[in-house]
Amino acid sequence: MNIVRTVELGPNERMTVVADKVALCEATAELIAKSAQEAIAARGRFTIALSGGSTPKQLYELLATEPWRDRLDWSKVHLFWGDERYVPPTDAQSNFRMTSEALISKISIPAKNIHRIPTQPYSPQSGANKYEDTLRALLGEHPQIDFNLLGVGTNGHTASLFPHRPTLEIRNRLVVADFIPEVNMDRITMTLPVINDSRLIVFLVSGADKAQVVHDVLRGPRQPEQLPSQLVHPAGGELIWLVDEAAAELVR
Numbered sequence: 001m002n003i004v005r006t007v008e009l010g011p012n013e014r015m016t017v018v019a020d021k022v023a024l025c026e027a028t029a030e031l032i033a034k035s036a037q038e039a040i041a042a043r044g045r046f047t048i049a050l051s052g053g054s055t056p057k058q059l060y061e062l063l064a065t066e067p068w069r070d071r072l073d074w075s076k077v078h079l080f081w082g083d084e085r086y087v088p089p090t091d092a093q094s095n096f097r098m099t100s101e102a103l104i105s106k107i108s109i110p111a112k113n114i115h116r117i118p119t120q121p122y123s124p125q126s127g128a129n130k131y132e133d134t135l136r137a138l139l140g141e142h143p144q145i146d147f148n149l150l151g152v153g154t155n156g157h158t159a160s161l162f163p164h165r166p167t168l169e170i171r172n173r174l175v176v177a178d179f180i181p182e183v184n185m186d187r188i189t190m191t192l193p194v195i196n197d198s199r200l201i202v203f204l205v206s207g208a209d210k211a212q213v214v215h216d217v218l219r220g221p222r223q224p225e226q227l228p229s230q231l232v233h234p235a236g237g238e239l240i241w242l243v244d245e246a247a248a249e250l251v252r
């Protein structure tokens, strides 16, 4: 991993800065491969929650090429999603569709290892309920996902936990649905307890347009209602902000 600098953010939390988006994807792929190896050795499988958005797409494409494709034992990898847009899986906005095109269609992974968030024909709320059941059935009452990949929006949202939404307060559900006025869409999202119980949480952030929000989340005053990403702190695991130089510019 070609690290430019590392910033300690707190116990079990750090920011790792790499040069650019290419280096960011390489570094994340390396982290995924290492976590997968450890999880499979310890527990026989690797569970990863994927995110949507433009940044991860390039990462998924990279994971589908050598050497990464062969380094991962896909038969023991279980794919989950941290959030989904409430659209059919064939829709251009679907996180599942994006991941399918970039990664799933190019690797050999058993269908039973792919756990997508249900959308239509279910309602948003029943899709969320069904996904919660899936998580409970596969991972128990208090799921500990091995690797939770997150992004941050320029407004501070992460997964589909948006500023000032009641979902930020929910502690007794694993998955919820929420209509997000600013994007005019229903979303289904893992809640903070699930995210924070993950063994490793990784924020993947790239580009100068993210520099201000990265600064505000990590160094600005605590205002979690405004900046939901400030609520992400591992309960017992580790948190890494993997950021390229342009996005890390304002954090010293």
Ligand SMILES: O=C(O)C(O)[C@@H](O)[C@H](O)[C@H](O)COP(=O)(O)O
Residues within 6 Å of the ligand: 051, 052, 053, 054, 055, 056, 083, 084, 085, 095, 150, 151, 152, 153, 157, 158, 159, 160
């Ligand atoms: O489905 C989504 O849109 C997300 O999971 C979302 O939380 C995303 O991670 C951020 O909006 C950052 O997205 P970018 O990486 O595209 O900026």
